Amino acid sequence: MAREQQIKLTVNGRSYEKTVPARLSLADFLRDHLHLTGTHLGCEHGVCGACTISMNGRSARSCLALAVQADGAEIVTIEGLRAEDGTRHPMQQLFLENFALQCGYCTPGFLITAIELLRDNPKPTEHEVREAISGNLCRCSGYQAIVDAILAASRLELA
Amino acid sequence: MKPAWFDYYAPHALDEALHLLGDAGHDGRVLAGGQSLMPMLNLRILSPAVIVDINRIEALNRLHAGADGLTVGALVRHADLLRSPDVREGWPLLWEATTQVAHMAIRNRGTVCGSVSHNDPSAEHPSVLVTMGGTVIVAGTAGHRELPAEAFFTGALSNALEPGEMVVELRYPRQPTGTGTAFVEFARRLGDFAIAGAAAMLTIRDGICERARLTVVGMGDGPLRLRAVEEMLTAHALGQKEAQDAFAEAAAMVVAAVDPTDDVHASAAYRRHLAGVMAAQALETALARAGGS
Ligand SMILES: Cc1cc2nc3c(=O)[nH]c(=O)nc-3n(C[C@H](O)[C@H](O)[C@H](O)COP(=O)(O)OP(=O)(O)OC[C@H]3O[C@@H](n4cnc5c(N)ncnc54)[C@H](O)[C@@H]3O)c2cc1C
Ligand code: FES
Ligand code: FES
Numbered sequence: 001m002a003r004e005q006q007i008k009l010t011v012n013g014r015s016y017e018k019t020v021p022a023r024l025s026l027a028d029f030l031r032d033h034l035h036l037t038g039t040h041l042g043c044e045h046g047v048c049g050a051c052t053i054s055m056n057g058r059s060a061r062s063c064l065a066l067a068v069q070a071d072g073a074e075i076v077t078i079e080g081l082r083a084e085d086g087t088r089h090p091m092q093q094l095f096l097e098n099f100a101l102q103c104g105y106c107t108p109g110f111l112i113t114a115i116e117l118l119r120d121n122p123k124p125t126e127h128e129v130r131e132a133i134s135g136n137l138c139r140c141s142g143y144q145a146i147v148d149a150i151l152a153a154s155r156l157e158l159a
Numbered sequence: 160m161k162p163a164w165f166d167y168y169a170p171h172a173l174d175e176a177l178h179l180l181g182d183a184g185h186d187g188r189v190l191a192g193g194q195s196l197m198p199m200l201n202l203r204i205l206s207p208a209v210i211v212d213i214n215r216i217e218a219l220n221r222l223h224a225g226a227d228g229l230t231v232g233a234l235v236r237h238a239d240l241l242r243s244p245d246v247r248e249g250w251p252l253l254w255e256a257t258t259q260v261a262h263m264a265i266r267n268r269g270t271v272c273g274s275v276s277h278n279d280p281s282a283e284h285p286s287v288l289v290t291m292g293g294t295v296i297v298a299g300t301a302g303h304r305e306l307p308a309e310a311f312f313t314g315a316l317s318n319a320l321e322p323g324e325m326v327v328e329l330r331y332p333r334q335p336t337g338t339g340t341a342f343v344e345f346a347r348r349l350g351d352f353a354i355a356g357a358a359a360m361l362t363i364r365d366g367i368c369e370r371a372r373l374t375v376v377g378m379g380d381g382p383l384r385l386r387a388v389e390e391m392l393t394a395h396a397l398g399q400k401e402a403q404d405a406f407a408e409a410a411a412m413v414v415a416a417v418d419p420t421d422d423v424h425a426s427a428a429y430r431r432h433l434a435g436v437m438a439a440q441a442l443e444t445a446l447a448r449a450g451g452s
Binding site: 002003005021022023025028044045046049052058059060061063064065066068069071113116117130131132134135136 | 160161162163164165166167168169190193194197198200201202210212214238261262263264265267268348349350
């Protein structure tokens with residue numbers, strides 16, 4: 001069936017097998033089919049970054065991928081950042097300590113983006129941090145606190 | 160904000176993809192990185208009946224730097240170019256332009272061939288391909304054909320593909336020795352589409368400009384090559400004083416040649432002014448990198 005397809009994928013370490021419509025976005029799949037509502041949708045056309053998840057180890061907009069394209073993929077969402085015992089990811093902790101969120105709508109996308117940045121470039125300059133988060137919009141924080149949190153994480157040797 | 164229904168295929172072989180596209184004709188669309196197509200589907204600007212997802216065709220994931228040039232297959236992502244030391248060293252114009260394409264998450268998915276096919280008037284890749292004199296390799300059920308970059312771009316968001324055809328590869332020649340290049344652009348925020356930008360490539364021998372290429376973007380029509388400026392600069396001495404005068408003249412020629420329109424991002428007058436500034440900056444930087452003044 002070209003309009004529906006069965007997919008098998010791993011999300012936050014758990015395997016799923018589901019039949020989905022081909023036109024379903026990965027974001028809607030995560031939210032509506034797997035009930036992982038931590039992935040937020042702001043614009044649904046790639047501009048705001050709220051829906052950013054990690055797909056096969058690289059950040060991606062879940063509003064710009066189809067669920068069927070994730071067949072065989074490994075996905076990590078905000079729900080997958082916490083340790084099994086519930087401890088926050090160090091980046092989450094530093095966002096908290098630096099007041100890098102207010103309403104929290106943009107935060108899942110920022111966290112995924114920030115963690116990828118430090119994996120690829122463990123000691124970024126402030127400009128590199130600003131470049132890396134340029135595709136994520138935050139309407140509350142004014143960004144400075146987010147930059148502070150990511151720079152604080154870079155001093156921690158997260159990797 | 161949801162796409163209309165479509166039939167979805169994700170073939171593993173190029174032949175299969177070409178047959179699907181051939182059968183679909185006008186109703187078919189290639190899905191590569193999805194970073195331009197998915198927004199258009201979500202907003203229902205487009206609602207194709209058939210989507211052919213090429214992401215599972217491993218043969219298209221080919222990035223190869225050889226003696227005769229660089230080959231960029233249809234699944235090579237912007238981020239793949241940025242991670243390639245060969246590209247950074249041998250095709251610095253392409254590398255520098257790619258650093259200015261969108262944001263990390265978009266660069267992880269979006270493809271170079273997709274950018275070229277989409278031909279957004281502010282996009283970097285079409286102008287780089289034109290400036291470098293690259294070639295587009297097109298495939299359809301009837302076979303392959305090769306198009307010089309300039310013949311491929313046919314106006315904003317348009318290209319020379321026939322229904323059922325797709326781009327399988329781009330080729331970028333090696334640049335001659337003594338060449339300097341630069342890609343500069345101005346955008347309100349890092350990673351945004353440029354309001355104006357310019358790509359320059361200068362080959363200098365003994366202080367004389369042997370070959371010049373200049374293209375501007377953001378003027379409404381896809382990459383615009385400034386042949387008159389290139390001719391003016393060719394055989395020109397480009398010492399410090401001469402270069403200053405020549406590039407000021409080049410900027411004035413660019414301002415006179417472009418014909419942008421007003422939009423929400425910038426007025427036509429501002430865009431036109433910026434095109435001249437970007438052109439002069441690109442030429443100055445290219446000259447310095449070529450080892451000139
Ligand atoms: C927030 C945001 C910011 C962006 N900023 C920039 C920017 O600054 N500069 C820039 O250049 N781009 C920018 N882009 C667009 C991005 O670069 C896209 O990656 C690119 O334009 C299209 O590549 P794609 O692989 O994603 O193509 P897709 O979205 O998959 O396809 C785009 C179009 O090209 C066609 N197509 C794709 N591949 C082929 C092929 N091989 N043969 C024939 N047709 C094909 C598709 O059918 C479709 O019509 C931005 C996008 C977003 C969402
Ligand atoms: S919802 Fe995906 S980028 Fe805004
Ligand atoms: S914390 Fe509210 S949008 Fe960023």
